[in-house]
Amino acid sequence: MKTIANLPEIYMTQTKAGPDIAAGRLPEDAYAENFSDLHPLLDQHEAQVEADRCYFCYDAPCMQACPTSIDIPQFIRQISTGNPTGAAKTIFAQNILGGMCARVCPTETLCEEVCVREVAEGKPVKIGQLQRYSTDHFMSEFSSTPFTRAAETGKKIAVVGAGPAGLSCAHRLAVHGHNVTLFDAREKAGGLNEYGIASYKSVDDFAAKEVDFILSIGGIDVRTGMRLGSNLDLATLRAEYDAVFLGIGLGGVNALGLEGEDKSGAIDAVDYIADLRQAKDLSELPVGRRIVVIGGGMTAVDIAVQTKLLGAEEVTIAYRRGQDRMNASEYEQQLAQTSGVRIMTWAQPKGLVGENGAITAIELERTQDQDGALTGTGEVITLPADMVFKAVGQTLVQTELGDALTLERGRIVVDADRKTSLADVWAGGDCVQGGEDLTVAAVEDGKIAAESINAALTA
Amino acid sequence: MADLRTDFIGIKSPNPFWLASAPPTDKEYNVVRAFKAGWGGVVWKTLGEDPPVVNVNGPRYGAIHGKDRQLIGLNNIELITDRPLEVNLREIKQVKRDWPDRALVVSLMVPCEEQNWIDILKRVEETGADGVELNFGCPHGMSERGMGSAVGQVPEYIEMVTRWVKQHSRMPCIVKLTPNITDVRKPAQAAKAGGADAVSLINTINSIMGVDLDIMSPSPAVDGKGAHGGYCGPAVKPIALNMVAEIARDPATHGLPISGIGGVTTWRDAAEFMALGAGSVQVCTAAMTYGFRVVEDMIEGLSDWMDTKGYTSVDQFVGSAVPNVSDWQYLNLNYIAKAKIDQDQCIECGRCHIACEDTSHQAITNMVDGVRKFEVIDEECVGCNLCVNVCPIEGCITMESMAAGSIDPRTKKPVEKDYANWTTHPNNPMAVTEAAE
Ligand SMILES: Cc1cc2nc3c(=O)[nH]c(=O)nc-3n(C[C@H](O)[C@H](O)[C@H](O)COP(=O)(O)OP(=O)(O)OC[C@H]3O[C@@H](n4cnc5c(N)ncnc54)[C@H](O)[C@@H]3O)c2cc1C
Ligand SMILES: Cc1cc2nc3c(=O)[nH]c(=O)nc-3n(C[C@H](O)[C@H](O)[C@H](O)COP(=O)(O)O)c2cc1C
Ligand code: SF4
Ligand code: SF4
Ligand code: SF4
Numbered sequence: 074m075k076t077i078a079n080l081p082e083i084y085m086t087q088t089k090a091g092p093d094i095a096a097g098r099l100p101e102d103a104y105a106e107n108f109s110d111l112h113p114l115l116d117q118h119e120a121q122v123e124a125d126r127c128y129f130c131y132d133a134p135c136m137q138a139c140p141t142s143i144d145i146p147q148f149i150r151q152i153s154t155g156n157p158t159g160a161a162k163t164i165f166a167q168n169i170l171g172g173m174c175a176r177v178c179p180t181e182t183l184c185e186e187v188c189v190r191e192v193a194e195g196k197p198v199k200i201g202q203l204q205r206y207s208t209d210h211f212m213s214e215f216s217s218t219p220f221t222r223a224a225e226t227g228k229k230i231a232v233v234g235a236g237p238a239g240l241s242c243a244h245r246l247a248v249h250g251h252n253v254t255l256f257d258a259r260e261k262a263g264g265l266n267e268y269g270i271a272s273y274k275s276v277d278d279f280a281a282k283e284v285d286f287i288l289s290i291g292g293i294d295v296r297t298g299m300r301l302g303s304n305l306d307l308a309t310l311r312a313e314y315d316a317v318f319l320g321i322g323l324g325g326v327n328a329l330g331l332e333g334e335d336k337s338g339a340i341d342a343v344d345y346i347a348d349l350r351q352a353k354d355l356s357e358l359p360v361g362r363r364i365v366v367i368g369g370g371m372t373a374v375d376i377a378v379q380t381k382l383l384g385a386e387e388v389t390i391a392y393r394r395g396q397d398r399m400n401a402s403e404y405e406q407q408l409a410q411t412s413g414v415r416i417m418t419w420a421q422p423k424g425l426v427g428e429n430g431a432i433t434a435i436e437l438e439r440t441q442d443q444d445g446a447l448t449g450t451g452e453v454i455t456l457p458a459d460m461v462f463k464a465v466g467q468t469l470v471q472t473e474l475g476d477a478l479t480l481e482r483g484r485i486v487v488d489a490d491r492k493t494s495l496a497d498v499w500a501g502g503d504c505v506q507g508g509e510d511l512t513v514a515a516v517e518d519g520k521i522a523a524e525s526i527n528a529a530l531t532a
Numbered sequence: 533m534a535d536l537r538t539d540f541i542g543i544k545s546p547n548p549f550w551l552a553s554a555p556p557t558d559k560e561y562n563v564v565r566a567f568k569a570g571w572g573g574v575v576w577k578t579l580g581e582d583p584p585v586v587n588v589n590g591p592r593y594g595a596i597h598g599k600d601r602q603l604i605g606l607n608n609i610e611l612i613t614d615r616p617l618e619v620n621l622r623e624i625k626q627v628k629r630d631w632p633d634r635a636l637v638v639s640l641m642v643p644c645e646e647q648n649w650i651d652i653l654k655r656v657e658e659t660g661a662d663g664v665e666l667n668f669g670c671p672h673g674m675s676e677r678g679m680g681s682a683v684g685q686v687p688e689y690i691e692m693v694t695r696w697v698k699q700h701s702r703m704p705c706i707v708k709l710t711p712n713i714t715d716v717r718k719p720a721q722a723a724k725a726g727g728a729d730a731v732s733l734i735n736t737i738n739s740i741m742g743v744d745l746d747i748m749s750p751s752p753a754v755d756g757k758g759a760h761g762g763y764c765g766p767a768v769k770p771i772a773l774n775m776v777a778e779i780a781r782d783p784a785t786h787g788l789p790i791s792g793i794g795g796v797t798t799w800r801d802a803a804e805f806m807a808l809g810a811g812s813v814q815v816c817t818a819a820m821t822y823g824f825r826v827v828e829d830m831i832e833g834l835s836d837w838m839d840t841k842g843y844t845s846v847d848q849f850v851g852s853a854v855p856n857v858s859d860w861q862y863l864n865l866n867y868i869a870k871a872k873i874d875q876d877q878c879i880e881c882g883r884c885h886i887a888c889e890d891t892s893h894q895a896i897t898n899m900v901d902g903v904r905k906f907e908v909i910d911e912e913c914v915g916c917n918l919c920v921n922v923c924p925i926e927g928c929i930t931m932e933s934m935a936a937g938s939i940d941p942r943t944k945k946p947v948e949k950d951y952a953n954w955t956t957h958p959n960n961p962m963a964v965t966e967a968a969e
Contacts, residue, residue, distance in 0.1 A: 125599040128924050131882030132898060193879040193925070 098384025236264020238502025302473030361459030573635025669735025694726025736762025
């Protein structure tokens with residue numbers, strides 16, 4: 074696995090002639106504008122008008138579509154009655170990361186897709202933005218979560234991975250009075266909220282603020298720089314703690330399997346995004362003039378849009394099937410296109426062209442669907458590229474787990490309670506089999522696991 | 533295009549839409565703007581004796597709002613005109629001269645002494661105004677001084693003052709009634725007995741719009757205190773319609789011309805008042821909310837509707853609904869209706885289900901064969917219309933009447949074809965039985 078630490082080196086190897094990779098492509102003030110909030114916080118009037126549109130449905134379809142089952146009609150009603158604090162409590166009761174979910178959920182394929190006003194008029198109630206309105210209100214008014222811890226149980230639980238799954242699990246366990254040690258390999262807690270989510274979805278260091286908010290419950294001891302597989306191991310954790318929850322996400326990245334992938338300029342999208350998210354000054358982040366992104370999911374769109382916003386001139390997403398098969402939602406695809414990103418479909422990577430150890434172009438082969446099977450047509454197009462981003466999926470780093478757990482298709486197998494094949498180990502989020510690879514799904518996994526752990530430990 | 537010209541107790545106007553006595557009619561400036569916008573007439577803001585009254589200098593209006601801050605109810609603590617009598621009379625005279633085709637009625641309120649009425653009537657007559665309206669309705673401020681609704685709540689006073697007015701003036705006289713009474717027929721009868729040419733109603737309803745929970749005072753507050761005010765606007769229309777209908781169908785006042793007031797906002801509201809017997813309508817809140825331009829669609833809409841119905845003049849439908857205003861006891865108990873949901877229009881919000889399930893007759897499903905679906909269970913539906921009212925999609929749920937002879941799935945009995953009401957129902961201890969000895 075490539076760590077972020079060696080990324081700057083890649084940029085440094087771009088030298089002399091060759092590829093056009095440079096920082097500061099835009100005027101100083103353009104960065105702040107480009108990376109500002111995608112959907113600014115609704116003001117009170119906007120929230121009121123929007124909340125008034127909700128019909129307070131019975132057994133509401135939106136609520137059924139929310140992976141964390143937030144009582145949406147209830148919280149929207151609370152906004153409309155002038156009780157945004159109560160609205161936030163309703164949200165946090167089901168989803169302690171309601172603030173981040175409000176920003177990153179692809180609502181167009183979740184709650185808002187099934188809103189009856191989407192059905193009726195094609196204009197759903199803006200559930201995500203209302204959710205943000207109330208959670209932001211709460212977090213600016215109160216410094217701690219609306220929960221009080223139950224009496225200490227004396228039970229100790231190790232939660233490995235401080236992403237959405239781990240944070241959600243840790244918080245719920247702490248509420249039940251257990252003591253949690255939250256380990257994470259990285260320097261900061263937050264997981265992809267901190268290192269992965271597109272920056273215009275989570276501005277003003279929100280991920281870190283939300284982590285502090287969650288930890289305010291007490292009873293959670295955060296230990297960063299602790300990596301399972303190097304300075305931590307599962308067997309020891311199982312011996313020392315009453316239960317273990319694994320929420321380690323997907324630390325590995327799929328390769329394209331092409332010759333020349335080791336050349337500089339062929340970069341893992343998630344690594345570059347992590348750099349971008351951590352950059353103190355975006356004008357110092359080098360970006361290519363011509364970019365090609367391989368992939369069709371959320372990560373592909375995010376890297377494409379963000380490099381465009383950094384000043385890349387030509388950004389192309391190359392996807393091997395039709396647009397309707399892309400994992401990125403229709404809304405995300407539109408966002409890419411309105412940001413000036415070209416989406417090229419039916420094209421798969423064939424080879425990387427380089428000079429002096431650096432990439433200068435990518436060869437793409439045209440593809441077609443032959444009775445359901447994807448085949449190359451033999452026609453090859455060469456696109457000049459200063460940077461080629463790999464966004465073809467992440468993988469679980471299995472070696473870190475040891476061999477005690479049952480895995481399937483590269484992910485940890487869990488039951489409905491998020492219990493693994495080991496009686497005292499639970500898991501959730503991106504690292505488990507059958508997940509949806511969404512922040513909100515990871516939060517739900519953590520919540521369910523915490524309830525199951527609590528039940529097991531207090532039985 | 534239908535003829536909207538109106539002749540109300542001899543007062544002619546190009547259409548039945550008058551502005552009610554209130555701020556929109558307090559000055560020549562406003563009234564001229566209103567006439568330019570197309571209003572058929574005005575009742576000038578109530579005149580009193582000099583020295584003029586004074587108004588509070590803080591907020592005088594409060595409101596309640598529906599979704600998206602639609603104003604649905606307004607309340608005020610304004611008094612009658614606070615301008616000198618002379619100024620008002622001069623302007624009235626000028627306006628009537630400049631706008632001879634419009635109705636110009638002058639609203640009056642002076643203390644209950646015959647001489648005071650004689651004096652003011654004389655001066656109004658000199659302006660050439662078309663008539664007077666006696667303000668026996670204002671429920672705040674003036675009533676504390678023995679005027680307004682303090683008179684309107686005592687039928688004997690109404691009759692007495694009305695008689696003075698008819699005795700001392702040739703002008704047509706409209707008596708404006710207060711709704712702050714238990715039986716509106718009594719003041720209407722008194723007005724008729726006193727010789728009134730017409731009644732107008734309703735004036736505003738006693739109300740407190742809300743409480744400011746920070747300062748613990750009725751809102752809006754004037755320096756920390758609030759007084760009850762008069763309530764008007766769309767929210768009062770149902771109360772006004774009922775009162776108009778009561779007077780229209782009371783044998784003692786049947787045929788007495790009525791000017792309908794209270795929440796008229798659209799042409800349809802106006803048509804409804806007229807169908808219940810109003811020969812003209814008066815409007816205040818709609819104009820105060822949206823400006824005078826609202827009259828354009830009132831005129832256009834009423835005229836278009838009349839065309840589609842084949843009415844060529846307004847008196848062809850004024851009062852048409854009165855014969856169908858009934859007492860409960862005469863409603864047909866053999867009429868059976870069932871709700872019906874149009875599945876194509878249904879957006880599956882579930883509101884009909886939960887309303888019926890929680891509070892009524894458990895007659896709407898939320899699941900059919902494991903799928904979210906809202907269907908009426910005819911075996912349980914009593915035809916109450918609650919679901920129709922809570923459904924956000926107009927026309928999605930309808931009430932379908934059952935044909936005579938068919939079997940009501942709820943009672944398992946055939947639907948009777950004959951009309952039968954409570955007065956003869958076997959469960960009525962006072963039932964009139966044919967076989968009575
Ligand atoms: C670029 C990108 C954009 C995305 N955008 C969206 C979006 O807009 N909306 C959305 O809903 N979802 C989005 N997702 C998906 C979403 O971020 C994930 O589904 C979610 O973060 C999963 O949460 P998690 O807790 O399972 O894992 P992660 O967020 O990945 O957190 C795992 C944590 O475990 C730590 N860790 C890893 N290995 C170890 C180890 N061996 N020992 C100790 N700690 C370890 C990591 O440092 C990390 O902090 C995006 C994903 C990516 C990659
Ligand atoms: C601010 C205000 C002042 C009013 N002043 C008077 C008045 O001086 N004389 C009067 O007869 N009615 C007065 N009214 C009552 C109106 O004429 C009318 O009867 C009432 O508002 C109901 O009509 P609406 O629902 O169209 O507003 C006033 C109403 C308002 C809102
Ligand atoms: S958490 Fe996400 S899916 Fe659930 S209600 Fe909020 S925005 Fe919608
Ligand atoms: S489906 Fe839409 S209208 Fe119904 S409760 Fe949910 S947000 Fe409100
Ligand atoms: S209230 Fe109307 S729209 Fe909603 S479920 Fe019932 S019938 Fe359908």
